[in-house]
Amino acid sequence: MKSNIFQPGYDELRKIRRQSRGLYWFTALFSMFVNLLMLTGPLYMMQVYDRVLGSRSEATLVALSVLVIFLYGTMGFLDYARGRILARVGARFQTALDRRVFDAMIRRSAVAQDSSAQTGLQDLESIQRLISSPVLGAAFDLPWTPIFLAGIALFHPWLGLLALAGGAILIAIAIANQIFTKAPTQKANMSSHKANLMSEEIRNEAEMIQAMGMRGASFARWQAVRTEALKDNMSASDSGGSFSTLTKTLRLFLQSAMLGLGAYLVLQNEVTPGAMIAGSILMGRALAPIEMGLGQWAMVQRAMKGWHSLAELLSKVPPETERTALPKPRAVLEVQGLAVVPPGSKAPLLRNVNFAVKPGQAIGIIGPSGSGKSTLARALTGVWRPAAGSVRLDGAALDQYPPDVLGSHIGYLPQRVQLFEGSIAQNIARLEQEPDADSVVAAAKKAAAHEMILKFPDGYDTIIRGGSGLLSGGQTQRVGLARALYQDPVIVILDEPNSNLDNEGSQALNHAIKQIKAEGRSVLIMAHRPAAIQECDMLLVIDKGTQTAFGPKDKVLQEMVANHQNIRKSTNAGGVQ
Template sequence: MKSANGARTTVLAPQLSVVLKKGLMGAVVFSGVINLLALIGPLFMLEVYDRVIPARSIPTLVALGLLVIGVYAVFAVMDIIRSRVMVRIAAVFDDALSAEVFRVIAGASLKAPMAGDPLKPAHELDQIRNFIAGPGMVAFFDLPWMPVYLAVCFYIHPLLGGLTLCMIAVMLVLTWLTDRNTRRLMQESAQVLSLRNQFGQQTHQSAESIAAMGMASRACGYWQQHHARFTALQRQAADVGSFYGGISKALRHMIQSASLGLGAYLVIRGELSGGAIIAASIIVARTLAPAEQIIGTWRSLLSAHLAWQQLRGVFSLFPQPQAKTELPTATQSIQVEGLVVSPPGVQRLTVQGVNFTLAAGSALGVIGPSASGKSSLARVLAGAWQPLRGQVRLDGAALELWSEQARGALTGYLPQSVDLFDASVAQNIARLDAAADDAAIIAAARQAGVHELILQLPQGYDTPVGEGGVNLSAGQRQRIALARALYGEPFLVVLDEPNSNLDAEGERALAQAILAVKARGGIVVVIAHRTGILSVLDQVLVLEQGTQAAFGPRDSVLARPATVPMAVPKVGVAGGVQ
């Protein structure tokens, strides 16, 4: 598989591929033993009807019966082991790709605009795992034994072999017809399911607006539209599958009866024994069983195949991270050179030709009208987006030279739309680090001025914030997200409208936090909409329609006639905004 830039990527690690191949080879071996043991049934019938009954030998019948019981016991053990092997192969496959699927879910919106259900890759992996662990995959292991059973049919009599061969040809045609008539339905139903689930997530997130403005019945109408279309497509696919599946079952029963009739004819002509009739009937049914099972599970096979194609497509956008030389911690500067930015997957420039340098201990305010590219710039500086052209460098090293973990430790980011996880306050501040030091968590909270507020919560730092921070107010969420951005004392702190939900006390805490980062030699970049925070910033960058209109010391930039007048508040003794 190749990534978008042509680099070779590996979906499964080589060692894991070896494990899977060994597991599959084991399943193939078990299938071979099971198919060989399945011949004991017709052989038993042959011996009973051709030898035991004519000889009227009870001891022979008992001996054959005990032998068959032993063989079927081994058959059962082998079948159970094969099923368990397939379940474990499916689990290994799932474990191998689950991290890749999470990377897609977490990062897809940073590569291209999201369309459909964001959890679709996880559903697709579930489909593949269920197919591998189910009976459909086992049928493919039995399929290579069809020629063996067909050869046995020809050995019993050429006419029986020819009858079975004709039926195999009919089964192949039925399989082709099943695929041709279900593939489009399955593809379309997968797309409609994705749209339905996406709309469901949107309504869940917009529950307050829906309830407040009486939109529930109309939203339900949209949901019902998608759901009805999905169920209709599923019903059509099921109808097609059941139609051809029913035909294949009927034909198998018919061919089994036909083999009995043909066998009787051959017995009358003296070309076959009575026991061979029963044996041939069983062998014919066994020959056709894998094809019939494949037709019956074709929808699952097709769903798994389509899911794998989709996963391969999205995996190509996320090549495996390469090991990188560990660089020393940045402590000196950030340089932005000729930055050109476009939202992922969108042919529209939001930032063009931005250049500036900040030394350690600096604080920059980025101002400008709405849609001037301020948030786009913040996302690139924080490493969330990749620029189209230009570079962002920390101590001279471009961001892509740092590993994701190392760059994350150097960066603190507060997005415009605060996003908290359904975990405790402490876990959110610690960036979900299970090994985080409690002292570092509390230090970040103190620096954000939120320590006392957290202590007032029902369980303090162990208080669950709920999904998206629903248990907290907007201001509390923003201040806890600020503490998360400051956790670990990162060198670069990027804050996108950090005071949008803050009261006067929160504004003062934010100003103190910025001053603290400057004092320890860090760099702060603040996307400023409310002007009060500018009083604690050294530099100002003005963006207009995505271009750099002005950059320099705060007072000189704001004093320029071309700059929109912005009053600079006074800073109190403690550094708070007055």
């Protein structure tokens, strides 16, 4: 049932894999010659023991040795070429899916906490590593194992039976390894992932942990998770290592047993000494792919899990359809009957919201904490899709614009501003590799951040590194505001824009809002502080996810004050009674 649900993802992965079908056939062809050339050693030993030592001919030994050098050189070249082909197949597979998986991961993570989204790129890398590793080469060698075992039987049936029994035991061990190590390996991977997430969370909040004396408590919390991960990893390692050791020991024993049985048959004059040595060498070669697979089974399991997780992610997030390019919209935003249900929830956080924004208007959105202001911001930027109703930009629904195009039309300053590793200019330019300097400076000036940035060691080229603490909260918010204003979006949405700003920053914010309005663009401001709505023309009041008022700012404020006074009078009257 589960595979049917995620079938589109499996089909997409197989389609990409089929692009390298020709290279896989080349690998199979090279593997055929490599395995045929593996017979060089056994045949050489047979000739040396049965012909050279019997005839005592040095010329024959030299001729055979020269031929063996050539054959081994050819085999080494083909094996090297096979490895290079598989490395490029792995790189081609990853390159073909990099953008698709990255987009799916961003789209899924933006609307839901999904483990398949969080590890998407790691899953893709695990598959690439398996394709490029010697394990896949061993998989191409595996079909030759029965042929080598049959070749041993040609020397003598007893030798063939010993080889067949040994091969069957090793295959049984491989199956048992897959069965008994699957659960411990999955548990170990989940525990390690949990520990890594917690360590990353602690690292990101290092300043707060240091300031509040939480190092001991945070270490104890992380150590408990880390210890559990270590236990799970040791359990998985012990389980897999026991099978790997058993396989190696059994293979060495089988080679010695092959020599012992061969020696007995030589004494009985049923095989030659050369056949005895050749049988032992062939036995080792026949079982080598199985031993390789068991030794690298953790990598195989990780890639198999990555394959299924990627199929799940790609099925949940299908490819985006091509959209007809629309002209740059006017600053007209219409919200009709909007209801928003957060991902993973069944109850709407917003219900029946209706308002319109015209060019040159600034609308303040106010309400108590948890009323749904940030939820509305996510819906207006297209991050969360409406469960009911619509959000239209200049008449077009938001999903009619490609995400990157929509982002260029709608500037967004989230409640918590996150800057990325890179220069300040790159952060303002929304991570463009080669930012347009004029646009970057213009956006910084509109956000009143230009003079502030010039005071940094390298100005706009100052590098921001994660957790460096180079910028204060207010400075970070100004850079975030400049990013929201980059390349003049027609709609600017500011969620608590002055939460970290001082008086000077608040004045700069109001100046930026006034300038946006003067340019015929529109602003929506989610705010608690009265200073943030100073330049607003209209007010939208949200309480408990419901729109309670919308209209001119002064009128709405008067109604709110009147209602407040009426409530107080009613309360006082009730108290008198």
